[in-house]
Amino acid sequence: MNGDPGTSSKRIPEATVVRLPVYQRILAELVRTGVSTVSSEQLAALARVNAAKVRKDLSLLGSFGTRGSGYDGAFLIAQIDRALGSDKDWPVAVVGIGNLGRALTNSAGFASRGCHVSALFDVDPAVVGEEIRGMKVRHMDEIAKLRPAARPAIGVITTPAWAAQQVADILVQVGVTSLLNFAPRVLVVPSHVHLRYVDLSVELQVLGFYRARPNGPERGAAAESDRVPLIRSVGLSAPSDLD
Amino acid sequence: MNGDPGTSSKRIPEATVVRLPVYQRILAELVRTGVSTVSSEQLAALARVNAAKVRKDLSLLGSFGTRGSGYDGAFLIAQIDRALGSDKDWPVAVVGIGNLGRALTNSAGFASRGCHVSALFDVDPAVVGEEIRGMKVRHMDEIAKLRPAARPAIGVITTPAWAAQQVADILVQVGVTSLLNFAPRVLVVPSHVHLRYVDLSVELQVLGFYRARPNGPERGAAAESDRVPLIRSVGLSAPSDLD
DNA sequence: TCATGTGAAAACGTTCACAGCA
DNA sequence: TGCTGTGAACGTTTTCACATGA
Structure with missing residues (x-):
């Protein structure tokens, strides 16, 4: 019912568009802490989604992973930027x-x-x-x-x-x-x-709903991160404002 | 893969749970401005979704509409509250x-x-x-x-x-x-x-994406509201803070 | 007559499972 | 061996279209 040629490649589904910046943030933090190669499993655990989903999402941008080892963090960040058009500023x-x-x-x-x-x-x-x-x-x-x-x-x-x-x-x-x-x-x-x-009130209401019925969305791979904390903040002391 | 009996009735799909508080807010504003009966079409236009979706969503809570006229705003708000368990506080x-x-x-x-x-x-x-x-x-x-x-x-x-x-x-x-x-x-x-x-940065990135490719999610019934502004704010003057 | 409520169909998104490659 | 990339199966969500009832 459309046929938008847009910029190039396939077409990124709405659901994926929302997840890509999330992956990007995770990747940025991993890179910052010295990790350079990331597997779909790791990314999935941190994003609290399924590993297959991560691979599907990323494969829409092209084949940027290396079989047997994973994805290059810094490179992936750049690819997501390109795909999202985050170069427009x-x-x-x-x-x-x-x-x-x-x-x-x-x-x-x-x-x-x-x-x-x-x-x-x-x-x-x-x-x-x-x-x-x-x-x-x-x-x-x-x-x-x-x-x-x-x-x-x-x-x-x-x-x-x-x-x-x-x-x-x-x-x-x-x-x-x-x-x-x-x-x-x-x-x-x-x-x-x-x-x-x-909308804070909507967010809280949704949280409250799942709190009442622990039946929520997306569980799965997250259990992994209970055992393997891949990112841990360092410092101690005082919160007071947004950066 | 589950079979949660939970509280009662059917089971409200995740997608619907997210929309219900949105409808609620719209209903609250309509009621506040004196509208008491709302049609799925009106609600849909304001929520920027499809009217059939609104009806499906609301029918999950029970049959609270009146054929030929629509839904009672105040009553619906209460029903959504009940369904979401917003009485837990x-x-x-x-x-x-x-x-x-x-x-x-x-x-x-x-x-x-x-x-x-x-x-x-x-x-x-x-x-x-x-x-x-x-x-x-x-x-x-x-x-x-x-x-x-x-x-x-x-x-x-x-x-x-x-x-x-x-x-x-x-x-x-x-x-x-x-x-x-x-x-x-x-x-x-x-x-x-x-x-x-x-996450503001994620929100902005997603907006930026759809700005670059005006191909965004959910259009449809929204065009309706171009002609029929159902809610319009009143006063004039000074913004300065969140309420 | 008009708008809800709902089966049935279509579209969409997720997950599985495994072939293929480093 | 280990992890990506992806067809095919599955489940969910959306949309259509219309019978039903005020």
């Missing part, structure tokens, strides 16, 4: 510079591949003008004045619920076609706009 | 009271059904003792001293990445079996522990 705008907006700006800019926070917006005079990580918080009105080239491709909404729809409308109006909504509010946007929610 | 502990922890504590306690934030932890002396929404932030060491009855069922990790694994270990040790991890770090926990990640 989309500019991200964060709207709503409260606690959440700050936390995301401080963590996200560096944690994420393929994206960088390029602009911060708010309307509170107490916040507009403030500088975070070298970026000035601007008034929402200015978003319309940006040169087309400077406009964000992705909008992150971290406003209070009551402002979220209005913000979404404005972002859509200036051409944003991908939204990540942290506000606990249902948004109505044109169908061409990609929209994802990050 | 699990106690949630938030560990890591930085910007993110604060934002979640301020929003979550009230936004979420079936859960309530019951304790806040950190180890930073500058933060321990502070009061947020009437709760004192306690030192992480005290978690082990809690009476079993007072112990959290769900742990939310909002520490820096480097502390996340250690915090997870402690939470698991005191009996927490559901974790929600906001730290950008892969965690290793026993297989009986439910673990969900909320």
Whole structure:
């Protein structure tokens, strides 16, 4: 019912697209701790999925493993980047510079591949003008004045619920076609706009459900990691904020 | 491969469990704005899914619709609550009271059904003792001293990445079996522990992918909402923080 | 007449099991 | 020997299409 030629190769199923960045993070941590070759079994244990699934997922990108030994971590990371198009580096705008907006700006800019926070917006005079990580918080009105080239491709909404729809409308109006909504509010946007929610209450509810009925999704290979802790954090001491 | 009798009725598929809280939120907003009867078509448009899917999902809970008119919003909310076991009200502990922890504590306690934030932890002396929404932030060491009855069922990790694994270990040790991890770090926990990640970088990467190939998941009924905005936020003015 | 509820079919995703290669 | 890559089997989820009932 379509036949999208897109960029090249096969076609990566939605489910796989969601898992690839997860593998990538795991790989990055393994590489950081000195591991260079990883087997599908190890990756699976850490990602809490089935090893066959890992192999299927990765085989969609090409044949990058070495039979008998495994995958080269650093190389795989690059391949996943390529497959996800994380070389595009989309500019991200964060709207709503409260606690959440700050936390995301401080963590996200560096944690994420393929994206960088390029602009911060708010309307509170107490916040507009403030500088975070070298970026000035601007008034929402200015978003319309940006040169087309400077406009964000992705909008992150971290406003209070009551402002979220209005913000979404404005972002859509200036051409944003991908939204990540942290506000606990249902948004109505044109169908061409990609929209994802990050909703604590939904997450907690789902966790609560599986807690009530320990029957949850995906078990399996995870038991492996009970015996073989492949990654262990080192240091001791004090948590206090997101990086 | 199982045969869990669980609580009662059929068995709610994983995919549906994830959607139910979404419907619930939509219903809550519709009810709040005065709509009392909702059709599967409307719900579908707002949830950006197919109408048949909505009907299948809801029919798993029982036959609560009225042919010819639709579903009663308030009633459906209650039914979903019942089906998800959101009447259990699990106690949630938030560990890591930085910007993110604060934002979640301020929003979550009230936004979420079936859960309530019951304790806040950190180890930073500058933060321990502070009061947020009437709760004192306690030192992480005290978690082990809690009476079993007072112990959290769900742990939310909002520490820096480097502390996340250690915090997870402690939470698991005191009996927490559901974790929600906001730290950008892969965690290793026993297989009986439910673990969900909320990872901005993954979310952005997925959005970026679909942006590059507008071929995304689930379109369909959404086009409907281009013409019929069923919910529209009201007020004007200033975003600044999560509720 | 209009929208639910549901079998049956199609699409999709996962897992198995093993051939093939280092 | 050990682990990848993959057809084929299986299970789940989605979608269709329509009988059913308010």
